[in-house]
Amino acid sequence: MRSVENLLYHELIGLKIKICQCPQADFINVIGQIVFETKNMLIIKTSNGIKKIAKNIINQCIIYLQTYACFLNGKQLIGRPEDRVLKIKR
Numbered sequence: 001m002r003s004v005e006n007l008l009y010h011e012l013i014g015l016k017i018k019i020c021q022c023p024q025a026d027f028i029n030v031i032g033q034i035v036f037e038t039k040n041m042l043i044i045k046t047s048n049g050i051k052k053i054a055k056n057i058i059n060q061c062i063i064y065l066q067t068y069a070c071f072l073n074g075k076q077l078i079g080r081p082e083d084r085v086l087k088i089k090r
Helices: 081-087
Strands: 016-021 031-037 041-046 049-054 060-064 069-072
Touching: none
Parallel strands: none
Antiparallel strands: 016 031, 016 060, 031 041, 041 049, 060 069
16 A cells, blocks of 8 residues: 555556646646656646656655655656665665
8 A cells, every 4th residue: 555655666657746846837836647657757647638747857746645645856756666666775
């Protein structure tokens, strides 16, 4: 089960996301559902269509779980989901 402590161990597909801080003004306050994740990109389905956002330009985002919200930096998300687990130190 996904929780705030182990969110980076799981895939992000299907989770709701909000971009809070980003150097590109077009992506600030983008809210939607993550539909696909690559090594360096998040593909988000919004009410205005599909947005492709590079993970490294996200300064702060909120990922909503069922009962919690998790604040993350986009640099924490860089890498394929299966490789991201190996980077995390326990």
